[in-house]
Every structure is written in C-alpha cells, then in structure tokens.
Amino acid sequence: MSAYDELMAFTRETEALASVAGRTGWDQETMMPAGAAEMRGEEMAALESVLHARRGDPRIGGWLDAAEAPDEVGAAQLRLIRRSHARATKVPARLAVELARVTSVAQGEWAAARRGEDWAGFAPRLAQIVALKQEEGAALAAGGDAYDALLQDYEPGTTAAEIATLFDALRPPLVDLRARILDSAATAPKLSGEFDEAAQMALSEKLAAAFGYDFTRGRIDKAVHPFSSGSGTDVRITTRTDPADPFNCFYSTIHEVGHATYEQKVDPAYLLTPLGAGASMGVHESQSRIYENQLGRSRAFTTWLFHRMQESFGDLRIGGPEEFFAAVNRVHSGFIRTEADEVHYNLHVMLRFDLERALIAGDLAVADLPGAWNDRFAADFGVAVDKPSNGVLQDVHWSVGLFGYFPTYALGNVYAGCLHQALRRDIPDLDAQMEEGDLSAALDWLARNLQRHGSRFEPRDTIARACGTEPGAEPLLAYLEEKFAAIYAL
Amino acid sequence: MSAYDELMAFTRETEALASVAGRTGWDQETMMPAGAAEMRGEEMAALESVLHARRGDPRIGGWLDAAEAPDEVGAAQLRLIRRSHARATKVPARLAVELARVTSVAQGEWAAARRGEDWAGFAPRLAQIVALKQEEGAALAAGGDAYDALLQDYEPGTTAAEIATLFDALRPPLVDLRARILDSAATAPKLSGEFDEAAQMALSEKLAAAFGYDFTRGRIDKAVHPFSSGSGTDVRITTRTDPADPFNCFYSTIHEVGHATYEQKVDPAYLLTPLGAGASMGVHESQSRIYENQLGRSRAFTTWLFHRMQESFGDLRIGGPEEFFAAVNRVHSGFIRTEADEVHYNLHVMLRFDLERALIAGDLAVADLPGAWNDRFAADFGVAVDKPSNGVLQDVHWSVGLFGYFPTYALGNVYAGCLHQALRRDIPDLDAQMEEGDLSAALDWLARNLQRHGSRFEPRDTIARACGTEPGAEPLLAYLEEKFAAIYAL
Numbered sequence: 001m002s003a004y005d006e007l008m009a010f011t012r013e014t015e016a017l018a019s020v021a022g023r024t025g026w027d028q029e030t031m032m033p034a035g036a037a038e039m040r041g042e043e044m045a046a047l048e049s050v051l052h053a054r055r056g057d058p059r060i061g062g063w064l065d066a067a068e069a070p071d072e073v074g075a076a077q078l079r080l081i082r083r084s085h086a087r088a089t090k091v092p093a094r095l096a097v098e099l100a101r102v103t104s105v106a107q108g109e110w111a112a113a114r115r116g117e118d119w120a121g122f123a124p125r126l127a128q129i130v131a132l133k134q135e136e137g138a139a140l141a142a143g144g145d146a147y148d149a150l151l152q153d154y155e156p157g158t159t160a161a162e163i164a165t166l167f168d169a170l171r172p173p174l175v176d177l178r179a180r181i182l183d184s185a186a187t188a189p190k191l192s193g194e195f196d197e198a199a200q201m202a203l204s205e206k207l208a209a210a211f212g213y214d215f216t217r218g219r220i221d222k223a224v225h226p227f228s229s230g231s232g233t234d235v236r237i238t239t240r241t242d243p244a245d246p247f248n249c250f251y252s253t254i255h256e257v258g259h260a261t262y263e264q265k266v267d268p269a270y271l272l273t274p275l276g277a278g279a280s281m282g283v284h285e286s287q288s289r290i291y292e293n294q295l296g297r298s299r300a301f302t303t304w305l306f307h308r309m310q311e312s313f314g315d316l317r318i319g320g321p322e323e324f325f326a327a328v329n330r331v332h333s334g335f336i337r338t339e340a341d342e343v344h345y346n347l348h349v350m351l352r353f354d355l356e357r358a359l360i361a362g363d364l365a366v367a368d369l370p371g372a373w374n375d376r377f378a379a380d381f382g383v384a385v386d387k388p389s390n391g392v393l394q395d396v397h398w399s400v401g402l403f404g405y406f407p408t409y410a411l412g413n414v415y416a417g418c419l420h421q422a423l424r425r426d427i428p429d430l431d432a433q434m435e436e437g438d439l440s441a442a443l444d445w446l447a448r449n450l451q452r453h454g455s456r457f458e459p460r461d462t463i464a465r466a467c468g469t470e471p472g473a474e475p476l477l478a479y480l481e482e483k484f485a486a487i488y489a490l
Numbered sequence: 491m492s493a494y495d496e497l498m499a500f501t502r503e504t505e506a507l508a509s510v511a512g513r514t515g516w517d518q519e520t521m522m523p524a525g526a527a528e529m530r531g532e533e534m535a536a537l538e539s540v541l542h543a544r545r546g547d548p549r550i551g552g553w554l555d556a557a558e559a560p561d562e563v564g565a566a567q568l569r570l571i572r573r574s575h576a577r578a579t580k581v582p583a584r585l586a587v588e589l590a591r592v593t594s595v596a597q598g599e600w601a602a603a604r605r606g607e608d609w610a611g612f613a614p615r616l617a618q619i620v621a622l623k624q625e626e627g628a629a630l631a632a633g634g635d636a637y638d639a640l641l642q643d644y645e646p647g648t649t650a651a652e653i654a655t656l657f658d659a660l661r662p663p664l665v666d667l668r669a670r671i672l673d674s675a676a677t678a679p680k681l682s683g684e685f686d687e688a689a690q691m692a693l694s695e696k697l698a699a700a701f702g703y704d705f706t707r708g709r710i711d712k713a714v715h716p717f718s719s720g721s722g723t724d725v726r727i728t729t730r731t732d733p734a735d736p737f738n739c740f741y742s743t744i745h746e747v748g749h750a751t752y753e754q755k756v757d758p759a760y761l762l763t764p765l766g767a768g769a770s771m772g773v774h775e776s777q778s779r780i781y782e783n784q785l786g787r788s789r790a791f792t793t794w795l796f797h798r799m800q801e802s803f804g805d806l807r808i809g810g811p812e813e814f815f816a817a818v819n820r821v822h823s824g825f826i827r828t829e830a831d832e833v834h835y836n837l838h839v840m841l842r843f844d845l846e847r848a849l850i851a852g853d854l855a856v857a858d859l860p861g862a863w864n865d866r867f868a869a870d871f872g873v874a875v876d877k878p879s880n881g882v883l884q885d886v887h888w889s890v891g892l893f894g895y896f897p898t899y900a901l902g903n904v905y906a907g908c909l910h911q912a913l914r915r916d917i918p919d920l921d922a923q924m925e926e927g928d929l930s931a932a933l934d935w936l937a938r939n940l941q942r943h944g945s946r947f948e949p950r951d952t953i954a955r956a957c958g959t960e961p962g963a964e965p966l967l968a969y970l971e972e973k974f975a976a977i978y979a980l
Contacts (some may be wrong), residue, residue: 013536016529027513027517033723035707035723039509039724042506046504050507233528272529
C-alpha cells in the first residue's frame with residue numbers, strides 16, 4: 001500500500017469511530033435513561049481518548065510526509081487530515097478526555113438546571129467548562145487568540161475580527177428594520193388554537209419528504225431540542241411539538257432537514273472520509289436556514305403549506321394564504337433564539353458572540369454572566385429577561401463546550417442570503433413550483449452546486465463557488481427588507 | 491500508580507468502549523435506518539479493531555505479571571483480564587475485524603431472507619460466517635476442539651462433552667413427559683381473541699416493574715426480536731406485541747427483564763470492570779428463565795396476572811385462575827423456539843446444539859443444513875417444517891456468528907431449576923406473596939445470592955454458591971413433572 005492508501009485506511013477507521021461517537025451523542029439526547037449520565041460520561045471520555053490518540057498518531061506525520069495525493073480530491077483529504085492532526089497534537093490528551101467527560105455530564109445537568117431555573121446550581125459547572133475551554137483555546141492558539149483558535153472547530157479560516165466586521169455591517173440595518181416594523185401600524189396575525197400533536201408529526205413528515213429527506217438513511221424522533229446528527233447513510237433529526245404552536249414543529253423539522261439532507265447528499269465516494277461531511281457549521285447553517293426561511297417561509301411555499309394545514313387541522317381562522325404568510329413571518333420580540341423571527345434572530349446571535357468572546361478572554365466571569373446577558377438583552381430587545389430559562393440557560397451550547405459555535409448561525413444566514421440570490425437567478429419560476437409544494441429544482445440546485453462537495457472546499461469557497469460571487473451581507477439584508485416591507489407595509 | 495491500578499484504569503476505558511459497542515448493536519436492531527447497514531458494518535469493524543487491539547495490548551502482559559490484587563475481588567478482576575487478554579492474542583486482528591463487519595451486515599440480510607423465505611439467497615453468507623468461525627475456533631483452540639473453544643465465549647469452563655452428557659440426561663425424561671402430555675385426555679385451554687397492543691405494552695410495563703426493572707437505568711422498546719442489552723446503569727430491553735397473543739408480549743418482557751435486572755443489580759462497585767456483567771450466558775439465562783417460568787408461569791403468579799388481564803382486556807373467556815394457569819402453560823408442538831413451552835423448549839436447543847457442532851466440525855455443510863434441520867425436527871417434534879422462517883432461518887444467532895450460544899439456553903433452564911428449588915426452600919410462603927403480585931422476596935433472594943456478584947465467580951460456582959449445592963438436571967425435571975402432571979392429569 002502507498003503512504004496515501006495507508007493513511008486513508010487509517011483515517012477511514014477513525015471516521016467510523018467518530019460516527020459512533022456522534023451517534024452516542026444522539027442517543028444521549030433521545031434515548032438514554034436518566035440514570036446513565038455518569039456512565040455515559042465515561043463512555044464519551046473513552047471514545048475521545050481513542051479518537052484523540054488516533055488523530056494525533058505519530059504515524060500520520062510520516063504518512064503525510066510521504067503521501068502523494070492521486071488527484072484534487074485526494075489533496076483535499078490530505079489538507080483536512082493535516083489540520084486534524086495538527087489540532088490533536090496541540091491539545092493534551094488529558095484535557096481532551098476531561099472535556100468529553102465533563103461536557104457529557106454537563107448536558108443533563110444543564111437540562112435539569114434549565115427546568116428548575118437553577119442558575120446558581122449550574123454556574124460552577126459552567127465555570128469549570130469555561131476554564132477547560134480557555135485552556136484548550138490557549139493550547140490551540142499557541143500564542144495567538146484563544147477564541148479565534150476555538151472558532152476553527154466550527155468555521156475554519158474565519159476570525160472573530162472578520163465576524164465582528166460582518167456583524168457591524170448587519171447590525172444597524174437590522175436594528176433599523178426592527179424599529180420600523182415595531183413602529184408600523186400594520187400587524188401580522190397570530191395563529192391560535194390547539195393543534196393535535198400526532199397530526200403535527202404527520203404533516204412534519206410530509207414536509208421532510210418535500211424537502212428531500214431520505215427516510216431510508218435517517219429517522220425523525222421527538223426531542224426537547226431539535227437537532228440533526230450523523231453523516232453518510234445515517235443522518236437523524238429530531239423535532240418537537242407544541243399543541244399551541246405547530247409552526248415550531250414544522251419549521252424545526254424543515255431546519256433540521258436542511259442540515260440532514262446536506263449530509264445525505266454529499267458525494268457517496270466521500271463516505272467515512274474527512275470530505276464526507278458538511279464544510280463548516282456556517283455552511284451547514286446556510287442550508288438549514290435557506291430551507292427554513294428563504295424557501296420554507298416564502299410566500300409561495302406558505303401558500304402550499306396553508307392548504308396542507310387546512311387539510312390536517314380544518315379551519316385555521318386565518319383569512320387566506322396572504323394572511324397565513326404574514327402569520328408565519330410575524331415579527332415579535334421574544335426571549336428564545338430558536339423561536340426568533342428572521343429580523344430578531346441575528347441580534348440573539350450577536351449577543352452570544354460578544355458574551356462568549358468575553359468569557360473566553362477572561363473579561364467576563366461566569367458569575368457576572370446573567371447580569372451581562374440581561375443588560376444586553378434589555379438594550380437589544382427592549383424586554384427584561386424574567387427567568388434563566390429565557391436568558392442565560394436557554395441554549396445548551398456553552399454547557400457542552402461549544403464556544404465559537406454561535407456566530408456560525410449568523411454566518412449561515414448571510415450565506416443563505418447569497419445562495420438564495422443565486423438560486424432565484426438560476427430558477428426564475430421557483431415561486432410557481434413552490435406554490436405546488438415542488439422544491440425539487442431548488443433542492444437539486446443546492447445538491448449540485450454545494451451539498452455534494454461536502455468538505456472538499458474551504459467553507460467560504462464552498463459558498464463562493466455555488467453563488468459565483470464572494471459572499472457578503474447585502475443579499476440577506478435586501479431579502480429581509482423586501483420581505484418585511486411587504487408584510488408590514490413599510 | 492501500581493501495576494494493578496494502571497491495568498484497571500486501562501481496562502475501565504476498554505469496558506466503556508465495549509459498552510458503546512454493545513449499544514451500537516442495540517441501535518442496529520431498534521433504531522438504525524435500513525440504508526445504514528453497510529456503514530454500520532464499518533463502524534462495528536472499527537470498534538472491534540480498537541477493542542481487539544486494547545484487549546491484546548502488549549502492556550497488559552506486563553501489568554499482569556507485576557500486578558498484585560488488593561483483595562479477592564481484585565484477584566477475580568485479574569483472572570478475567572488474563573482470560574480476555576489470552577483470547578485476544580490468539581485471534582488475528584484481521585479475523586476479528588472481518589467477523590465484526592460481516593456479522594453486522596449479515597444481521598440485516600438474515601432478517602430480509604427470513605421475511606422473504608429466501609434460504610438460497612442467505613446460504614452463501616452463512617457459509618462465509620461458518621468458515622470465519624471455524625477459523626476463529628481453531629485459532630482459539632490451538633490444537634484442541636474448535637467448538638469447545640467457541641463455547642468459552644458464552645459459558646467459560648464448560649465443554650461440549652459436558653453439555654452432551656447433561657442433554658443425554660435431560661432428553662429421555664423430556665421426550666417421555668412430552669409423549670404423556672400429548673397422549674393425555676386432558677387439554678389446556680387456548681387464549682383467543684384480539685388484544686389491544688397499546689394495552690399489552692401498558693401491562694407489560696407493569697410486569698417489568700413488578701419484576702424489579704429499574705426504568706431510570708433502562709428503557710423498553712418494541713422490536714421484532716425481544717432482547718436485552720447493556721450493563722450497569724444503562725440496560726435496555728425490547729419486547730413485541732401480537733394482537734392475537736398477549737402472552738408472547740408479557741413473557742418476552744418478563745424474560746428480558748430477567749436478563750436486564752441481573753445486569754442492573756450487579757454490585758455498582760464493579761461498574762465498567764470485567765466483573766460488572768453477568769457471569770455467563772447460562773447464568774444469564776437462568777435469571778431470564780426463572781423470572782419467566784418458575785415465577786412468571788407459576789400458578790400463584792398467573793392468578794395475579796389473570797386479574798390484571800381482566801382489568802386490561804375485560805372478559806378473557808377463561809373460566810378462572812386455574813384454567814388461566816393451564817392456558818399460560820399449554821403444551822403444543824410448535825416450530826418456534828422462542829414461543830416453545832417449557833416441555834418442548836430444550837428439545838429445540840438440543841437440535842441446534844447438535845447441528846452447530848457438526849457445522850463447526852465440518853461434518854455438516856451449510857448447503858445440507860436445511861435438510862438436516864428438517865429431518866431432526868420431524869423426528870423430535872413430529873411435524874414437517876413448512877418454510878425456512880419456521881426452520882433454519884428462524885433464529886438470528888448463527889447469522890451473527892453466535893456458535894456455542896444455543897446450549898446455554900438449556901443450561902440456563904437447568905440452573906433455573908436448581909435456583910428455584912433453593913428459593914422455595916428459603917421462602918416458604920412465596921406462593922402467597924406471588925398471588926398478590928409481590929415478587930420482592932424472590933427478587934431480593936436472587937439479587938443477594940447471585941445477581942450482585944456479577945462475574946466475580948465462575949458460572950458454575952455462581953450457581954452452586956446461590957443454591958448451596960452443585961447444579962444438576964434433577965430439580966428442573968422434578969419441577970416440570972410436578973407442574974405438568976397437575977395440568978394434564980398425568
């Protein structure tokens with residue numbers, strides 16, 4: 001075997017183990033009995049110990065030195081293996097394993113603290129995790145910025161400064177749009193009533209199918225927090241139901257299907273290789289958000305959905321498709337990021353980005369976090385946070401060590417704006433298709449121009465290649481302005 | 491750290507990985523989408539590659555040489571680690587990994603072949619697995635008997651010759667009892683009607699609770715084939731429902747709860763160590779069978795169950811508890827081992843034992859297996875097998891490489907007979923308790939005398955210590971004779 005082949009065989013086995021670790025995480029959030037939390041922490045630590053040792057295996061250095069890539073795809077494989085190897089050799093095994101153990105256990109503790117509104121009980125654990133992530137960031141940065149180093153796990157090639165620049169460009173127009181909407185005399189109707197949860201799940205499955213989800217290579221379960229997990233031929237999603245809010249179910253499902261079909265549509269030749277997954281969290285989010293928003297919350301698609309909802313639930317007490325479109329896109333100042341409308345969403349992300357940078361930099365202590373959160377929230381959203389579950393305890397991310405993840409949500413929105421512009425350019429009759437519930441042209445476009453490549457190209461390149469232009473904030477801002485000007489008669 | 495502590499820390503991590511591998515198997519049978527079978531094979535192979543390398547890690551030899559056990563428990567740990575290390579060093583990694591991959595994929599293929607009655611389509615895969623197991627057996631036996639070597643994975647310390655001797659003692663009285671029952675003028679009533687499947691599951695959960703299953707450290711799902719999986723704080727079971735046959739659901743549940751509570755009640759100090767699981771498959775089966783049969787199918791417990799079933803399903807069209815007891819224990823000559831009554835069950839096992847010994851010895855070719863099965867079945871059961879799913883394709887075991895597993899089922903029945911005798915001796919008013927649905931004294935007895943020890947003692951010792959005598963076939967035979975003589979007026 002050539003050095004390249006040996007390296008790829010070794011890497012393939014590592015990727016198979018990583019796939020198991022990912023599914024063990026899925027199991028923890030969907031199937032695991034509560035009493036197994038501590039043992040699961042040991043299991044996650046053991047898996048991380050193996051994965052960390054394999055990714056940092058000294059033989060990889062030799063193989064990388066000797067390997068000749070057979071083609072461009074092979075060169076991309078080597079690039080990603082080199083990156084993963086460099087990362088693993090920088091982080092001490094003890095730290096990697098400790099992080100895996102602690103964040104596994106912390107997940108259940110966070111859920112309990114959130115249910116019990118018990119910030120004080122959870123704060124010491126979060127402080128421990130921040131300290132571990134500071135240590136990891138410092139090890140990875142090797143003298144550079146720790147937060148930038150952590151960011152590479154989610155959005156390779158990006159820096160906090162670049163993101164801050166992007167957010168500086170986004171923020172004023174969003175704040176302005178928000179103010180004009182809230183000042184507007186026009187109001188969007190709000191869906192009300194009780195909606196059978198089994199019927200929500202049934203329609204949810206229809207939506208998943210419409211958005212191209214392959215059920216033979218995935219499954220849908222209910223969970224408190226919708227997420228997508230896995231790659232290749234086993235990509236699972238979760239969704240949730242709320243009798244009073246079927247949109248939560250439907251758009252959670254569509255969002256997760258965006259993530260999941262991205263994974264499902266990666267070139268099968270990349271299965272169990274470093275190329276065999278989405279290019280970054282930002283690119284991933286571009287898929288989930290374009291599915292959910294630019295497509296799923298479009299006037300055309302909501303027209304189709306309006307009729308499907310009437311079939312499932314009878315009279316919705318909504319005047320017609322136009323009113324339904326406004327109800328789906330109703331702008332309101334809520335506490336919860338995952339329930340936020342498109343205007344508020346990025347403001348949630350910016351809040352978290354600034355706070356987590358300060359936490360990792362050591363400029364903000366965990367003890368001071370709720371105060372900082374609540375002050376910022378009052379300033380940005382004009383509402384006082386009433387309880388931890390509506391504030392600092394609402395998201396799981398920090399509890400499981402995901403520092404540097406949040407900004408990729410806004411990046412995904414920006415990328416989705418760019419992709420949507422290109423998609424509209426290439427498929428002029430998209431609206432006519434979506435009114436019939438036919439998303440195939442749009443889905444094919446995304447699969448062909450972006451999803452099939454997996455991690456072959458760097459994240460920003462992945463977007464630029466699909467769009468034919470460098471990504472920027474303008475398409476997203478123009479899309480939001482046009483959409484909400486129409487709904488709110490701005 | 492001492493050599494002992496280093497070894498135990500390393501072993502603990504290996505056990506955590508083995509726990510993940512076990513749960514990945516559970517997932518494959520309960521949750522995995524069909525399209526993921528091939529990728530799952532890669533994952534199982536990668537896990538086996540890691541586990542095999544760890545169990546055969548050369549450092550273990552050094553640690554074992556230097557380790558001093560701190561106490562008797564420590565000595566038992568070292569004994570099991572030594573055994574596992576010796577096993578791993580005998581089997582080539584290539585073979586171990588290939589077996590993991592092939593048997594993972596074969597599981598789905600077997601299920602499809604069984605559904606489609608496609609013996610011919612599955613036979614080549616089975617032939618491949620037999621060849622791999624022959625190779626593994628030869629590697630393990632190092633000149634000795636390959637089947638005996640394979641048997642050690644399920645029942646350490648036992649030989650095929652010992653089992654054959656036991657079976658020779660069991661067979662004539664069972665054949666005689668069977669003949670007298672079938673010749674008897676008395677008949678047992680058969681439950682008939684339609685039984686709501688959700689209500690079956692609800693009563694099934696009550697039964698699981700009555701038999702001591704801890705739901706905070708486990709879960710129940712529906713699956714085509716009931717099984718128990720896991721150890722420590724995460725022990726899951728599956729059961730099944732059939733509208734026409736609620737007993738199948740209830741006794742599958744009780745059986746699997748027997749396996750699961752054994753794991754749940756092992757001393758928590760043994761968690762993620764070699765002692766932290768059941769002593770052998772035979773001892774495991776003794777728990778599942780005593781729960782299912784000697785307790786669950788007793789006159790006393792079925793009296794309680796009769797009333798619970800009336801509450802759940804209304805009129806059962808069964809005259810009363812005595813008639814219900816007879817219906818639960820109705821003897822009939824069926825094709826399916828897992829649905830067999832206590833009289834026929836061991837005859838099923840003996841058939842498989844003889845055939846699998848011949849397969850591994852090379853005395854029987856896979857191509858000739860259906861003929862051999864059907865001839866033997868006609869001789870033993872007086873019925874001609876009508877289709878592969880009622881014959882050679884009915885059980886998953888051989889398809890996933892479990893050669894040497896079947897005889898432990900009958901061994902478990904024998905052990906259950908011994909334990910039941912001792913239990914009755916120590917708890918004279920057991921029937922009065924069970925009539926009230928109170929199994930606590932019996933469950934406590936089993937937990938205290940057997941389950942808590944996990945793998946601390948060798949399988950046969952585990953039973954002997956609990957019973958206070960060496961195990962033999964007599965108690966089982968006496969129990970069966972007494973029970974069925976009463977039901978069938980022999």
